[in-house]
Amino acid sequence: MNSDEIFALGENYIAPTYNRFPLALVKGDGVKLWDAEGNEYLDGLAGIAVCNLGHCHPRVSAAISEQANRLLHVSNLYHIEPQARLAELLCKLSFAEKVFFCNSGAEANEAAIKLARRYGHTVLGKESTRIITMQRSFHGRTMATLTATGQQKVKTGYQPLLEGFDYVPFDDVNAVAEAITDKTCAVMVEPVQGEGGVILPTPGYFEGLRKLCSERKVLLILDEVQTGIGRTGKLFAYQHSAIIPDILTSAKALGNGFPIGAMLAVDRIMCHCGPGSHATTFGGNPLAATAALAVLETMRDEKIIDQVAEKGAFLEAGLKDLQVKFPDLVGPIRGLGLMIGIDLKTPVAEVVKACLKRRLLVGSAGDNTLRITPPLIIEKAEIETLLQILSEVLTDVRKS
Numbered sequence: 001m002n003s004d005e006i007f008a009l010g011e012n013y014i015a016p017t018y019n020r021f022p023l024a025l026v027k028g029d030g031v032k033l034w035d036a037e038g039n040e041y042l043d044g045l046a047g048i049a050v051c052n053l054g055h056c057h058p059r060v061s062a063a064i065s066e067q068a069n070r071l072l073h074v075s076n077l078y079h080i081e082p083q084a085r086l087a088e089l090l091c092k093l094s095f096a097e098k099v100f101f102c103n104s105g106a107e108a109n110e111a112a113i114k115l116a117r118r119y120g121h122t123v124l125g126k127e128s129t130r131i132i133t134m135q136r137s138f139h140g141r142t143m144a145t146l147t148a149t150g151q152q153k154v155k156t157g158y159q160p161l162l163e164g165f166d167y168v169p170f171d172d173v174n175a176v177a178e179a180i181t182d183k184t185c186a187v188m189v190e191p192v193q194g195e196g197g198v199i200l201p202t203p204g205y206f207e208g209l210r211k212l213c214s215e216r217k218v219l220l221i222l223d224e225v226q227t228g229i230g231r232t233g234k235l236f237a238y239q240h241s242a243i244i245p246d247i248l249t250s251a252k253a254l255g256n257g258f259p260i261g262a263m264l265a266v267d268r269i270m271c272h273c274g275p276g277s278h279a280t281t282f283g284g285n286p287l288a289a290t291a292a293l294a295v296l297e298t299m300r301d302e303k304i305i306d307q308v309a310e311k312g313a314f315l316e317a318g319l320k321d322l323q324v325k326f327p328d329l330v331g332p333i334r335g336l337g338l339m340i341g342i343d344l345k346t347p348v349a350e351v352v353k354a355c356l357k358r359r360l361l362v363g364s365a366g367d368n369t370l371r372i373t374p375p376l377i378i379e380k381a382e383i384e385t386l387l388q389i390l391s392e393v394l395t396d397v398r399k400s
């Protein structure tokens with residue numbers, strides 16, 4: 001099918017929930033993508049921080065196809081070797097002692113919310129079920145996670161929302177301290193607010209939160225759905241600091257494009273979700289678990305994450321040059337590793353569209369922030385191409 005045929009078919013039959021760009025990608029390899037007509041694109045977005053190892057990484061694709069010919073699914077009524085091995089590896093690479101698998105970021109957060117409430121009920125007292133989340137946060141689109149999300153736009157039309165969430169400004173430990181009551185069971189926060197506009201907290205914020213949560217006996221839940229799996233230069237962003245969370249959620253890049261989510265916790269907390277307390281048909285099935293295992297083993301064996309800080313710094317330096325060249329268009333730049341946001345003084349949607357015309361995929365976040373989250377395997381030469389295209393686009397915007 002050609003692109004026009006794909007657009008028309010989708011418009012006829014797919015629910016109109018997405019505002020799609022007129023682009024149908026049919027093939028990918030590393031940081032390159034191709035549309036139905038064979039035009040090549042440079043991927044500066046990685047499917048929104050998902051394809052961290054690039055598209056169709058040979059080791060991941062081989063593992064998926066081998067497993068696809070062996071066994072796809074059996075359900076969690078039975079033991080699953082790749083799931084157990086994946087859980088072991090996730091625990092060895094993090095603070096965690098047990099893992100619950102699901103299929104997406106929202107489901108991982110849903111599981112974390114449920115676990116925190118059970119912990120509250122059984123350990124803190126029946127009434128202690130409230131969860132503090134941050135303004136501008138994003139935790140997903142299920143009813144619980146959109147309620148947890150600190151952005152009005154995802155809630156519109158979905159009232160009544162769930163009971164039990166309190167919102168405070170991000171990067172403000174005192175605000176959390178004031179909001180904690182004897183009804184609170186957890187604080188849930190992203191290490192870097194992704195959808196909110198790539199917002200980083202000031203150094204010491206997470207140490208402060210950790211101390212506060214420990215003192216007040218409430219759980220610290222880190223939503224690492226977007227920041228995890230090497231995106232910020234560590235496997236999980238909390239590893240930039242000395243703290244450990246009580247619960248951590250992961251998804252997006254965990255399967256490099258194969259849907260899988262995970263909730264990680266220490267035994268002391270995970271013991272509160274005993275048999276029958278939570279479940280999902282597909283979570284951690286043989287195929288998904290095999291894909292994620294191949295992702296983590298490849299990251300480890302090829303030392304992918306070791307290069308992220310340097311590549312991120314190179315990209316940020318190039319963006320700062322653009323900021324100097326285009327002070328009328330480019331505002332503050334924020335980033336950690338290869339998760340970068342650039343506040344624009346011109347509508348970000350127009351810049352994203354213009355980049356697409358020049359065959360570069362980038363995204364937007366927050367109010368007017370350009371988001372760049374390329375595959376972590378991007379080379380310096382490709383970063384230079386990305387910067388060159390962005391420079392051409394900004395030149396055009398200035399002329400128009």
Ligand SMILES: Cc1ncc(COP(=O)(O)O)c(C=O)c1O
Pocket residue numbers: 104105106107109138139140141190194195223224225226227251252
């Ligand atoms: C921090 C964070 N949490 C949760 C989610 C929801 O993940 P999913 O879309 O896989 O449900 C996202 C998605 O963008 C996210 O960025």
